[in-house]
Amino acid sequence: MPDLTKARWHKSSYSGDNGGACVEVATNLPGIVAVRDSKDPAGPALTFFPTDWNTFIRATKTPH
Numbered sequence: 001m002p003d004l005t006k007a008r009w010h011k012s013s014y015s016g017d018n019g020g021a022c023v024e025v026a027t028n029l030p031g032i033v034a035v036r037d038s039k040d041p042a043g044p045a046l047t048f049f050p051t052d053w054n055t056f057i058r059a060t061k062t063p064h
């Protein structure tokens with residue numbers, strides 16, 4: 001698992017302010033993008049290569 005201690009987490013713009021399902025993303029780490037549940041900041045995080053993350057984001061924005 002990569003070292004995420006220097007991650008700068010940002011809440012997704014699609015996450016609401018009602019305390020519900022929120023996603024935080026850190027894009028400041030060299031060579032990875034980290035994603036975590038904002039309700040469990042000490043819990044596990046998923047990590048992606050930036051190219052894979054960009055592919056995922058493009059796919060979720062594309063209407064099906």
